[in-house]
Amino acid sequence: MTDTFEKIEDIEIRLLLQALYDRYHYDFRNYAMASIKRRLRQARERMGFATISAIQERVLHDPAMLPQLLGYLTVQVSEMFRDPNYFRAIREHVVPHLRTYPSLKVWIAGCSAGEELYSMVILFREEGLEERTIFYATDINQDALHAAETGIYDLDRLKVFTENHRKSNGKSSLSDYYSSGYARASFDKSLRQNVVFSDHSLVTDAVFGEMHLISCRNVMIYFDRVLQDRSVGLFKDSLVRKGFLGIGSKESLRFSEHAPAFDDFVREEKIYQRAAR
Amino acid sequence: MIDHPPEAVVIGASAGAIEALSRILPLLPSDFKIPILVVVHVPPDKRSALTDLFEAKCRITVLEVEDKEPLRPGTVYFAPPDYHLLVEDNDRLALSSEEPVLFSRPSIDVLFDSAADVWGERLIGIILTGANQDGSHGLRAVGAAGGTTIVQDPNEASAPAMPEAAIAATPTATVMSLNEIAAYLLRI
Numbered sequence: 001m002t003d004t005f006e007k008i009e010d011i012e013i014r015l016l017l018q019a020l021y022d023r024y025h026y027d028f029r030n031y032a033m034a035s036i037k038r039r040l041r042q043a044r045e046r047m048g049f050a051t052i053s054a055i056q057e058r059v060l061h062d063p064a065m066l067p068q069l070l071g072y073l074t075v076q077v078s079e080m081f082r083d084p085n086y087f088r089a090i091r092e093h094v095v096p097h098l099r100t101y102p103s104l105k106v107w108i109a110g111c112s113a114g115e116e117l118y119s120m121v122i123l124f125r126e127e128g129l130e131e132r133t134i135f136y137a138t139d140i141n142q143d144a145l146h147a148a149e150t151g152i153y154d155l156d157r158l159k160v161f162t163e164n165h166r167k168s169n170g171k172s173s174l175s176d177y178y179s180s181g182y183a184r185a186s187f188d189k190s191l192r193q194n195v196v197f198s199d200h201s202l203v204t205d206a207v208f209g210e211m212h213l214i215s216c217r218n219v220m221i222y223f224d225r226v227l228q229d230r231s232v233g234l235f236k237d238s239l240v241r242k243g244f245l246g247i248g249s250k251e252s253l254r255f256s257e258h259a260p261a262f263d264d265f266v267r268e269e270k271i272y273q274r275a276a277r
Numbered sequence: 278m279i280d281h282p283p284e285a286v287v288i289g290a291s292a293g294a295i296e297a298l299s300r301i302l303p304l305l306p307s308d309f310k311i312p313i314l315v316v317v318h319v320p321p322d323k324r325s326a327l328t329d330l331f332e333a334k335c336r337i338t339v340l341e342v343e344d345k346e347p348l349r350p351g352t353v354y355f356a357p358p359d360y361h362l363l364v365e366d367n368d369r370l371a372l373s374s375e376e377p378v379l380f381s382r383p384s385i386d387v388l389f390d391s392a393a394d395v396w397g398e399r400l401i402g403i404i405l406t407g408a409n410q411d412g413s414h415g416l417r418a419v420g421a422a423g424g425t426t427i428v429q430d431p432n433e434a435s436a437p438a439m440p441e442a443a444i445a446a447t448p449t450a451t452v453m454s455l456n457e458i459a460a461y462l463l464r465i
Contacts, residue, residue: 034363034391035373077374218374221344224365228345250357250372252343 012052013040019056024066026140027203028073030227036073043072067143074141075222078115079157080174081164083249086217087123088168089269094244095127098212104133107211107238109202109231110219111137114148118177119165120215121191126171130194136209138200149197151187158185202231207238214239218248225255232258239274246271283425283465284367284399285311285348287392289385289415291318291407293435295327298405299334300455302353305462307336313353314362314370314392316383318411321359328355344372356383363391379411389415398423401465403458404450405429407439413446426450427458 006014013036017029028036040052047068049055059065081087098104106124108117117137124130139145153161158174165174178185200208202219214235220228235245236258245262247270253259262272290297294317302313319325328341331353338352346354348368356362357372361383365371378384385404389412392400402419404412406429420426428450431437444450453461 032363032365032371032373034365034371034394035375037394038363038373038387038391039375075373075375077376221372221374225345225369248344248374250343250360252345254343255345255347 009037009052012056013037016040016052016056016059019060020069023060024063025204026066026070026073027201030203030224031073031222032224035075035222039072039075043069046072070141071143074112074139074144075218076112076141076144078112078218079164080115080161081119081168081170082115082217083269084164084167086168086246086249086269086271087119087164089266089271090120090213090246091123091127091169093266094213094271095123095129097242097244098129101212102132104129104212105136105209106133107136107138107209107214107216109138109200109214109216109235111139111148111197112141112144113153114151115153115161116215116217117148117195118151118187118191119168121195122165122170122172122174122177123168125191133194135195136198136211137195138198140199140201140203142199145197145199149192151189151192153185153187155180155183155185202234203227207234209238210240211238211243212240213244213246215246217246218251221248221251228255229257232256236261236274241274241276243274244271245274281398283311283401284396285364285392286313286401286403286462287389287415287419288313288315288403288405289317289389289407289412289439290315290405291385291409291411291436291439293406294318295330296406296435297429297455298331301459301462302331302337302339303334304459305335305337307338307351309337309351309462310465311350312348313337314356314364314388315353316356316362316385316388318381318383318407318409319358321382325355325358331355342370342372344370346370356388358383361387363387364395365391366395379409381409381411385412386415386418390418393418393422393424396422396424400424401427403427403429404440404443405455406434406436408436409439410442412439413442416443416450417446420447420449427461428452429458430454
């Protein structure tokens, strides 16, 4: 653009994100702009506001509106065993290394409503590693974390989950892990016995443990490069030497300043290993 | 027709896309001056073969986008299956797995909207063959931002619904045959 003036909408977005941070300490200021803009336009239309400034005015004064707005700002789209080949690669290539540790820590960063978490716990149970593992499931969105802790999904989603699980070379039947009724599937609470759910932000919070595996897929695509670098740096500092990091199939560490700290492990599934150096 | 030198081309296509794109992209020289971003509707669960196919046919560089991919001239960027493609700023692309729009992910509208935001009048938007309505809204956004709007002639499109819907949404769009579109791009 040759315009020297910032577009009005861009000013409004910048001010709203600043207000959210100053008032509630939710920090979206370094989220990827194109996607944030799209979602704020959606929020404005669906919530019936004339302008994005009007959203700001309202949310500053009315904390009750915050969860609804956060629902628009954080993307909650996932499936169990999404990209089955990723889980297959974890099973075939990462698990043999993990078996050599007496105890394990796994971090599902940006766990959303828990689909990725339950997939990983089920995989670990199938591989006989669940009992020696602590899973950390973190997200910034309280509603999503609550949904993850509850482990209840619409029954009509289970067809896709089941098919994905099968394609991941699942060694059991997914139906072993949930009971269904009232068009809902409720996942067994035993799957949560080694899980710690926690409010954690990749934007503002720090390292909290030494992990053997971190799975953070399609979370960092919503961040700008500054924030991506911060997150990858956090993962780097959180991993044991030769620990594993899995990211989304169309994400890449190529553009990160921390790329040299990681080696490709299963290249096509975007599984990296923390370099020993 | 253009008052401002264009900085990018966005193309949306669905049914019949491969044949249509095959009559445009292979004609472009390797030193084509600006990037070309393409959304083709592809099934979500398949590794897209588009990149391999066009890499073999084209002199211009062909890539499937990864998140935060830098933009370069002389390059065709295909949206990957099951992700929306967006323009983050002048220099970079971004991906998103937000919900499908009009049952499509990638969505032509999502790409065109974000490209219109970033490039305004310095953008060329092109809608080709397809059997749905995706792209109409996006092409209108390109036009509203002052960009150049082009639609494949529905009479020659293997699936006319998408170009027809785009023309209905943007009556000022220039209707061209594939040969004319290719010739037009070679002149910019």
